[in-house]
Amino acid sequence: MTPAHSVGDELPPLEIPLTRTLIVAGAIASRDYQDVHHDADLAREKGSPDIFMNILTTNGLVGRYITDHFGPCAVLRKVAIRLGAPNYPGDVMRLTGRITELAAGEPVEATVRVTGDNGIGRHVTGMVTVTLPQKGGGGA
Amino acid sequence: MSGREHEGPGQESDALYAQLSAYEGRAAATAGRGKDPVNAPMIRHWCEAMGDTSAAYRGPDAIAPPTMLQAWTMGGLSGHTGGADRTDGADSPGRTDGAGGTGRTATYDEMFALLDGAGYTSVVATDCEQEYLRPLRPGDRITFDTVIESVSPRKTTKLGTGYFVTTRTDVRADGEPAGTHRFRILKYRPAQREQTEREQTERERTAPNHAAPNQVARNQAAAQEPPLRPRPVINRDNAGFWEGVAEHRLLIQRCTDCATLRLPWLPGCNACGGAEWDTVEASGEGTVFSHVVMHHPPFPAFSPAGEGGPYAVALVELAEGVRIVSNVIGVPYDKVRVGMPVRLEFLVTHPDLELPVFRSSEGG
Numbered sequence: 001m002t003p004a005h006s007v008g009d010e011l012p013p014l015e016i017p018l019t020r021t022l023i024v025a026g027a028i029a030s031r032d033y034q035d036v037h038h039d040a041d042l043a044r045e046k047g048s049p050d051i052f053m054n055i056l057t058t059n060g061l062v063g064r065y066i067t068d069h070f071g072p073c074a075v076l077r078k079v080a081i082r083l084g085a086p087n088y089p090g091d092v093m094r095l096t097g098r099i100t101e102l103a104a105g106e107p108v109e110a111t112v113r114v115t116g117d118n119g120i121g122r123h124v125t126g127m128v129t130v131t132l133p134q135k136g137g138g139g140a
Numbered sequence: 141m142s143g144r145e146h147e148g149p150g151q152e153s154d155a156l157y158a159q160l161s162a163y164e165g166r167a168a169a170t171a172g173r174g175k176d177p178v179n180a181p182m183i184r185h186w187c188e189a190m191g192d193t194s195a196a197y198r199g200p201d202a203i204a205p206p207t208m209l210q211a212w213t214m215g216g217l218s219g220h221t222g223g224a225d226r227t228d229g230a231d232s233p234g235r236t237d238g239a240g241g242t243g244r245t246a247t248y249d250e251m252f253a254l255l256d257g258a259g260y261t262s263v264v265a266t267d268c269e270q271e272y273l274r275p276l277r278p279g280d281r282i283t284f285d286t287v288i289e290s291v292s293p294r295k296t297t298k299l300g301t302g303y304f305v306t307t308r309t310d311v312r313a314d315g316e317p318a319g320t321h322r323f324r325i326l327k328y329r330p331a332q333r334e335q336t337e338r339e340q341t342e343r344e345r346t347a348p349n350h351a352a353p354n355q356v357a358r359n360q361a362a363a364q365e366p367p368l369r370p371r372p373v374i375n376r377d378n379a380g381f382w383e384g385v386a387e388h389r390l391l392i393q394r395c396t397d398c399a400t401l402r403l404p405w406l407p408g409c410n411a412c413g414g415a416e417w418d419t420v421e422a423s424g425e426g427t428v429f430s431h432v433v434m435h436h437p438p439f440p441a442f443s444p445a446g447e448g449g450p451y452a453v454a455l456v457e458l459a460e461g462v463r464i465v466s467n468v469i470g471v472p473y474d475k476v477r478v479g480m481p482v483r484l485e486f487l488v489t490h491p492d493l494e495l496p497v498f499r500s501s502e503g504g
Contacts, residue, residue: 016191022189022191025188025189026189026190028185028189029182029185029186029188029189029190029211030186030189030208030210030211030214031211031214031215031216031217032214033216033217034263036264046261046262046330047262047299047300047330047331054265055265055266055268056207056210056211056268057189057190059207059210059268059270060186060189060190060192060205060207060208061190062207063192063205063206063207064190064191064192064194064205064207067192067194067196068192068194072194072195072196073196075206075272075275076206076207076272077271077272078269078270078271078272079206079207079268079269079270080267080268080269080270081267081268081269082266082267083264083265083266083267
């Protein structure tokens with residue numbers, strides 16, 4: 001069921017429009033009520049030009065990017081991300097990924113390096129480890 | 141005053157790092173409990189926000205998106221209240237939710253108070269490393285422990301200068317290890333604010349007509365502002381005290397069960413645990429029980445002439461027997477002495493801030 005994968009494979013990029021709604025909805029869905037993620041005035045008071053995406057949303061989007069690609073039977077094992085340029089409203093983040101390691105076995109374990117760039121720079125770099133069941137999809 | 145102290149975090153920040161590093165290895169949350177068990181509605185809201193349509197998160201065999209791990213531990217809008225043994229409940233405004241839920245320790249609050257007090261009031265998350273040991277399913281009850289793994293020395297970043305704080309949370313589902321979550325935040329003093337403070341320092345050393353034209357209006361407005369004292373944190377547990385101050389009454393809490401007086405205001409009685417209380421108005425008479433003189437760092441808002449010189453902080457014992465920390469006025473800072481009789485007054489430090497202080501009659 002899962003197509004064969006190789007080290008060096010590039011995942012198709014995913015462009016995510018960074019709407020104000022996405023930033024606020026992501027913050028609230030992750031139960032993060034820090035004002036910098038929903039109140040532009042208070043964000044400015046704290047030195048930010050506008051509200052910005054919280055790290056939990058970025059984490060969720062990175063996870064989604066991986067499982068969108070590998071399918072619902074793929075199981076996330078590790079997600080490690082570091083943030084750089086903030087995701088402000090009105091921008092677009094483009095996620096890209098490349099398989100850097102494949103550990104043989106059943107299931108196969110893949111390590112994917114993920115980057116997300118927005119209009120002002122690199123928002124996120126991350127390493128994701130995911131297991132890819134070869135047959136039957138009963139892995140989860 | 142040289143103004144050197146305002147050009148950036150100076151010697152005091154080294155001392156701050158020494159203080160902060162003492163928190164490494166200490167618990168930030170112990171036996172924290174997720175406010176809700178893993179549940180389908182929160183999963184659906186998450187998937188809607190993320191645009192995640194994976195079939196794994198829907199239907200009778202649904203699991204929670206693994207990246208929700210931290211979300212189950214968050215205090216949310218009501219903060220980290222609800223722990224059986226906690227009564228403070230107050231969340232500091234700049235705090236991250238990343239490191240705890242209902243089991244958050246006083247240690248963690250203390251460390252954040254240190255940072256807030258030193259001006260590192262803003263917070264931003266920089267790193268998140270999660271490992272998932274088993275899937276979470278609706279119904280799983282979440283518990284967790286968080287430890288403060290490390291604190292960095294002061295770093296200067298684009299956002300401002302600050303300290304990186306790394307925590308590690310072990311998350312359990314129905315008592316079984318479910319995942320680990322390492323989280324790093326930068327607790328910082330915004331660069332914009334530092335710049336404003338530098339500009340103000342420069343203004344103090346420069347005649348106003350030397351300022352750039354577009355800065356004149358702002359600087360003139362600033363020049364009319366007296367140095368500000370920190371604002372009190374007013375919450376439902378102490379609001380009555382400040383309402384009293386506004387009416388020039390110093391109100392002492394009294395337990396209606398055992399009649400023990402208490403000041404500062406607290407939600408319960410330390411003597412008998414009683415939750416009910418009324419108030420007694422202080423007569424205003426008191427004596428200096430103890431005192432210190434603050435020389436450094438200079439804090440112009442507290443010194444009598446506003447120049448940043450030394451000022452006395454006194455623990456005043458009221459005639460009613462309770463004590464209050466305040467300033468002694470009407471006497472030079474080096475003439476304050478233990479046993480000195482003082483009388484309550486209300487000092488307007490700013491149009492919107494009046495404070496109870498104590499005047500000595502010995503100052504002449």
